[in-house]
Amino acid sequence: MSVVRFPVTVEEAAASPGEYRAGGTDVMDRRAQGITPIEDLVDLTRVPALRAMDWLPAPPIDTSESPEEPPTEEELTSEAEAPTAPAFDPVASGGFTIGAMVTMAQMGRSEDLRTWYPGLAGVAGAGATPQIRAVGTLAGNLLQRPRCWYFRHPEFKCFKKGGHLCYSRSDDHSLHSIFDLGPSRAVHPSTLAMVLLAYDADVEVRGGEHRSMEAFLGDGADPLRENTLEDGALVTAIVLPPPRPAERWGYKRAIARRRAEWPLVEAHVRLELEGASIGRVAVAAGAVAPVPMRLRNVEASLRGKKATQANLEAAANLAATGASPLPGNAYKVAMLKGCVLEALERAVGGGS
């Protein structure tokens, strides 16, 4: 007999034995299909503290600022370069926190996010289906397990289930990774993780520890998990660095079905223009590796360059550097370059 517990505080939740359940869209499937052994559940939907969404008092938890490039006063207040962005509100300069149990729909509707973090709100509000967005939560999205059909099939005991094989390497790997970061070729399923990686967000873990997205996701080498979260640890919130009023963004996903589907390849771009040149830029890609990746070489090649089509194409062509695709997924190399280019074009063009 399995038990579902309904704690109302974070401490109670942490003290309850069992697997955490947020929206339940993934954990309940895995439980019903016997993919991973899950008995007792700790349901988090009644913990109000995990649902908060608010501005943080200054100073922000500052992991987002690239040390070489502190934002200038001019950047923060420039309206000419980002005519659509409202004037920057200094009250909000401490960053923004989103509770772990905030749903994708709430993020998509949030005026704060839509105004100041449009790239995040846009993706959260358009992913999956309206039904999934209504119950699927931020942390649940980050912590969902991969869609690999071998992992999801109860009869294949692969690396991810403590086995000694990644079936996709020799069999059907058409949806699998092209960057060989570890024993498993399953790709990370979370689009929000990729977007938050581009946002230099932090993950707040119960007890107050802040871990950068990059540290949270890890290097993709451990097949048993898709992040560095310790067993039993509870994500309480995501913390975004202060907004960048001059920022533009672009997102592109290649997808087999137009909606309600995990992408084949996706890319997210945030950038700021300084005159005709590219200033700050962050480029992340998903569905190409066991974890979402920051494409640092693409970013480096863009920084300081004019935002011309030739420069964008040259940068996008670097996107798959280091990739080692398998015979059945080589198409993702071209697709990754295509998605990065399209995301760059959309960002330069004004953001979508």
Next chain:
Amino acid sequence: MTYMGTSPTRPDAAAKATGRAEYISDAVRPGMLHGAIRFSEHAHARILRIDTSKAERIPGVRAVITAENTPEVRLGFLRDNLALKKGKVRQFRDEIAAVAAIDPDIAAEAAAAIEVEYEPLPAVFDPIEALAEGAPLVHDVDPRGRPVTSNLMPVHFRHFSGDVEKARAASAYVAEGEWSTPLIQQTCMGTAGCIAEFDPQMNLTVWAKTQIPFLAQRDFNGALAQMGLRNKNARVIVPALGGGFGTGLDTHCYEYISILLAWKTGKPVKVQYNRDQEFAYLSPRQSATVRMAQGCDRDGRLTFRHVHVVQDNGAYGSWGATYPSVMLLPATSLYRVPNIYFDCELVYTNNTYAQAMRGYGNPELTFALESNLDQLAEEAGIDAAQLRLINCNEPNEVTPMGLKVATCGLRECLEQTAERLDWDNKRGAPDGTARGVGMASLIHVGGSGRIYRSDASGVILRFDDWGNLYLSSGGVEMGQGLHSSLQIVAADAIGVAPDRVFINQTDTSTCPWDVGTHASRGAFTACNALLMGATKLRDKVFRAAVELYPQLVEEALRKQRKRDPDAPAPSFDWRSRIDADAFDLREGQVFLSNTDDPVLRVDLGKLIRAAHFRDGGGQMFTVEAFYDPPSELPDWEQGQGNMSACYTFGTQGVEVEVDTDTGDVRILKMAAVLDVGKVINPQILRGQTIGALAQGVGYALYEEVKTERGRILNPNFTDYKIPTAVEMDFPIELEFVETDEPTGPYGAKGIGEPGLVPTAPAIANAIADAVGVRIHDLPITPEKLLAALRAKNEEAT
């Protein structure tokens, strides 16, 4: 006619919209137990030992059955399948044992507690490999125990006409290639299930999700005989169906298992699949590979067509193994071709065994045929629409297969599609975009399809004392709107309001025989039977009216005079006109034709009651009719015979845009023009056609049951992708050509399946027009498109 061509509220609408319709998943019987099945964990293995002792000890378990403790029950038209497998398993979903318990969870737990020991055997998953010398044999012996030497199924469909080799040599242009189509799921919203229950006399009732209640009765009676219950009967009751799409054309192992469990326990037993089980344990549509070549002369007239089909049937034969019977239609008769070769190989493998699905072989064959035709047009330098028009079928022709085509609107379908797509401006336009247009046509049976001795449908019509019409048909309403068609045709043909027509739940104990609701035949055959019955019933009413109408009118006149002494008398001598042929019946009123005097109109119920309670012997108003279409059971070895009373034609056109960076295909517009004979209910016809287009879009772009050495990798709606509303969010222009088919009820042809037949090739042809690459295997995924585009670019540089 008052109701033909209108859309009155369909009779099942309110119950379905309010959740009151009872599907099999809702059905409960007193004292019912729940069954669960233990399936194979190997694609091919010998069963060494089955230990059910742990399962039997679980509290709440009422029976555990295996092939060892139950009679052998064989099924399938080739008799190659056993309800519970004996000796060896041939696919992952083979049924090894089953449990009946007091609730579904206990049943599932007990099924999992059964221990099975296997000796794995070499397996074969590719039909070509399965045909090779020395390939593992899926079946070592035939159903009679005789040794088998090949995986080729003993089923033959062929057609040879003219001299294909000579014609090929004489052709000015030839195009050939190979096309393949995947296993796909029917994805009925209502999942499969049944309840089996024996009465104290050991007669059986099965509530079954079936499209063939009467053939199912025959199958279940056969099972009763195999169980030693001779001279007992199976009654089949069909609950509301959440879609059939071919899944109800066969009887299934789970049905026989619930019969065996009910027999063993003496209780009703329900077996109900959930969505995951439906994906894993129900048969999908066959996968097929079609090798096709066609040629034409300098003027674009088709000279020959050469077709070879290899079909993977999986481990057992279902009716779906007879797909080539329908493939013969397009292969021999879509467009005019004088010289034809058609041959097929149906192969056993250790894959999941397949079954029928909407279109029944036609979408597979048409994908190859219409793709190949575009290639031929390119070879010949003739516009693809023009090539089709040059070879267009025409009314009153007999095709090489012997199909007698009376009405044919194909030319209008082609022309209308081209116009709606702005074909002349958009086809081949070097506009710098990755946009393109494509089209494809179809021929399908429109007047039922004779694949069985009887292709008939019966109807029983009965008036009650109040003039309500009770209509019993053996046809199955599975969401397609059969009952609405029956209501509309009954209202017009008999003369009662549609909401006074009550249609029986399909039940073999109360409804007359019908071969099954498939081959787009439901409305065609049932409404034709209804029209025959309507004439009889009206005649019966009018003969009674000759005797009873005068007294009823006199009585009405008396009452009228009492109310209003000055009321004018009828303006003519109505008594002198009394004759059975002089009456009419409309909207539940009997009257002399050509009069509208209300006092001369007699309520039908009143007339019937007068007949019922008449001194010296009353009567009832019940008639039956039986319609068997004017068609022939073809000679399959020769591929000859007029298998349908008439034929449905149509053309679909698509405009697409391809993202050459990501391989994403966006449909900008679709046009579907169908020769439907006559529209019965426009709303339902639109719904049927748009639903079929959505299935066609899924077949073309998204859907595939992925397998890995016989295991299904994507048995759920998360990983098996059907189109959603978002993917279908583009303009669809529908046009129905009315050719008024003489054999059709009020001129209508069957239209259930055809909508999806040409969708995939129309899309493939549009993609080829957009970006110059042709994908030969469905679904056309971004990865296949990108790979093809890259190959094309490499070739160019």
